[in-house]
Amino acid sequence: MTDVDARELTQVGPYRVIRLLGAGGMGRVYLAASASGRAVAVKVVRPELAGNADFRQRFRAEVNAAKAVSGAFTTPVVDADPDGPLPWLATAYVAGPSLQTAIQDYGPMPEPTLRVLGAGLAEALVAIHRSGIVHRDLKPSNILLAADGPRVIDFGISKAVDGTALTAEGQVVGSAGYMSPEHVAGGGALGPASDVFSLGAVLAFAATGRPPFGTGPFHVLMFRARHEAPQLDGVPPALVSLIAACMHKDPAQRPAAEQLPGLLGGVAGAAAGGVAGGAAGGVAGGAAPGWLPRPLENELLTMQEHLRTLVLTQAEAPPSPLLKRRSVLLGGGAVVAAAAVAGGTTVLLRSVGGGSGSGSGGKAAVTPAAGWTADLPGASMAPAGMAGNVLVCAGRSGAAGFDIATGKQVWSIDGGQNSVIRPYQQRVFAVRNDGKLHALDARTGKELWATEVEGERAPQIEQLSPAVLVATVGDTRLFGIDAATGQRRWVHAPPSDRFLSETVTQGGLLLRVDSGGGVASFEQFQKTGDINSHRSGSFYALDLNKGTVSWSQQGGDAALYAPPNGNALYAFDAQMNLQSLNPSTGTPVWSKPSGLAVSTLPMYSDSLSLVEGTLYCYPLTIMQGVKTGLVAAFDPANGRPLWKVTAAGRTGYSFAVSGRTLAFADTALHGLDNRTGKVMWTADPKLGKLDLAGPAGDLIMAGSANALYGLDTRTGRQVWQQAVTGGAAQAGQASWGVMRVPGQLFATFGSKLFAYRLPGVPPPA
Structure with missing residues (x-):
């Protein structure tokens, strides 16, 4: 050895x-x-x-x-x-x-x-x-x-x-x-x-x-x-x-x-x-x-x-x-x-993207070049997906498709207070003001079908797959809708004392995570922040096409993470042991103490992410009265803790990994060495309060009320920026949306859509 x-x-x-x-x-x-x-x-x-x-x-x-x-x-x-x-x-x-x-x-x-x-x-x-x-x-x-x-x-x-x-x-x-x-x-x-x-x-x-x-x-x-x-x-x-x-x-x-x-x-x-x-x-x-x-x-x-x-x-x-x-x-x-x-x-x-190594040496970061600018038909839209050569931007105000080569608007639809818009492959699925589920061709905006889902509330889109759309209507039921026709395939309803927490998918499985005690337990958790009042959960693994239960598991925290292309599930039990589960049976493959405190960690599927061979734990901070500055890393093969840090006042719901840098927003934007958890750099405070927008090649993108900045992944130094234009939005009333595709970077702010070319790749024909 x-x-x-x-x-x-x-x-x-x-x-x-x-x-x-x-x-x-x-x-x-x-x-x-x-x-x-x-x-x-x-x-x-x-x-x-x-x-x-x-x-x-x-x-x-x-x-x-x-x-x-x-x-x-x-x-x-x-x-x-x-x-x-x-x-x-x-x-x-x-x-x-x-x-x-x-x-x-x-x-x-x-x-x-x-x-x-x-x-x-x-x-x-x-x-x-x-x-x-x-x-x-x-x-x-x-x-x-x-x-x-x-x-x-x-x-x-x-x-x-x-x-x-x-x-x-x-x-x-x-x-x-x-x-x-x-x-x-x-x-x-x-x-x-x-x-x-x-x-x-x-x-x-x-x-x-x-x-x-x-x-x-x-x-x-x-x-x-x-x-x-x-x-x-x-x-x-x-x-x-x-x-x-x-x-x-x-x-x-x-x-x-x-x-x-x-x-x-x-x-x-x-x-x-x-x-x-x-x-x-x-x-x-x-x-x-x-x-x-x-x-x-x-x-x-x-x-x-x-x-x-x-x-x-x-x-x-x-x-x-x-x-x-x-x-x-x-x-x-x-x-x-x-x-x-x-x-x-x-x-x-x-x-x-491209950033490699830590420290301040090495080549200069490659920065985007200016492309075209377009007007968005509604406020607060953000890049949401691609369908061929069409970029789909979506938000509460509606959705629109843009030709990525020219910036020409191809189509648009109106939204509303209850609208939900989700692009997926060649289609856009939307819940519109009429309370129906709609499917549109993402390249043309042409409506393919519309259907009603029975319930007291407008449907919500839970999961999308090539064959089935999974929706809820405000209660514990899940509906499987045929993605091609809009016809209902199946309905799944768990015991009445269960509260639907979230769903995740992996391969042909739909995994629903329920919390015990029903709605009353959940409301108690929201008021007090006491996660122990809302911890007894259930996992149900359903055949995505048929809605039949393949296996179920009782107990555990309301957290289950399924890497999209993986062959394992990850979950926390009631004692915050990190577990790997067999997707076919739900049985534990291994269980390891995570070293994480039980009382302060509301966990959801988004709290875990498998990136570049490391399993990161990044609990969300969306519950009233619940605060956590935790960022932790584990070996996904055996659950071995690698490192953890606790920030003073972490903000934002996401982090970004590029090369050996993990970036997240605390009281400032930090870059950690993702092998050790040690802070490598902190963004210049002169840039103001920054919200993390994601990686783009050699850059970590971060936005403020005044500009979108590109920070070198290795040093945190600002090397690029896009200032807010006069007609984009009033300061403080919009946030940046960023998406990178091969050869291009798209950003939205207020009523504007910006496109940039990434060096080394020709613009689309």
């Missing part, structure tokens, strides 16, 4: 660690760079596993399996040390989002993109199978999108065709909804045809935005894969028969992976002409430029620019190695994506 803490590594072998990307059961994943500036993803095994001889043997087998694979659409292993104090593995870093994230953010892909995606994945499978390996877990989160095609990652759970297991006996390998029928059945060897089935399921997801067997508990999805036909409604007609053939229940009836590139038109052929206006024809060893839709292509450019900035900035720091190599294993082209330990965590570069 070793006493080296993998969390604090600054050097792994010859690679300088830039930032933590994520963590999983096996270890942590870091973005790192070689001396020449090559970016790599380094997976470092957990110290508690490093002393396990059986685990080392499996890890060594994983490295050997990875080295055996080469192909244009796989990610090569560049180095490894399976025999070091902390075994590690380095692979080429892919600066691109996972397919899962891309579909969630941008919706289904067009047919030309689907053909390139399918052909590239098929070529990757050919390379994998040629090495005698079956992947066994091909799914959207194990596929990264690069400028020259997709990349298949994660061979830590692969199985050699000769029967040599690379995982521990009894471990369930595979993801429900993408596993083949023979994989679900078990009891026999899996062949390459099993991966072809998974490829078909992945293409169906990319084409429709939903899994081909819907959503639901693990066992339900496994049953559907074995006995029901996949849902292919919405797949381009020209691809339906091919995807259906890939997903045939009989492995012998599926096409071979070698046949698929030709059937799909080939990587270069399918991309000819491009999707986003890129050049025609193929690129040697990859897909043509422009194979992705324009917004995704812009996102890749943004991520690549941030990666270059991170690597260049880090290269200026002096070396301080902590982990030495015993031996060097150079992979001649291999596939193991270290980032897959955290479920495709390379997407963190797109979500948190």
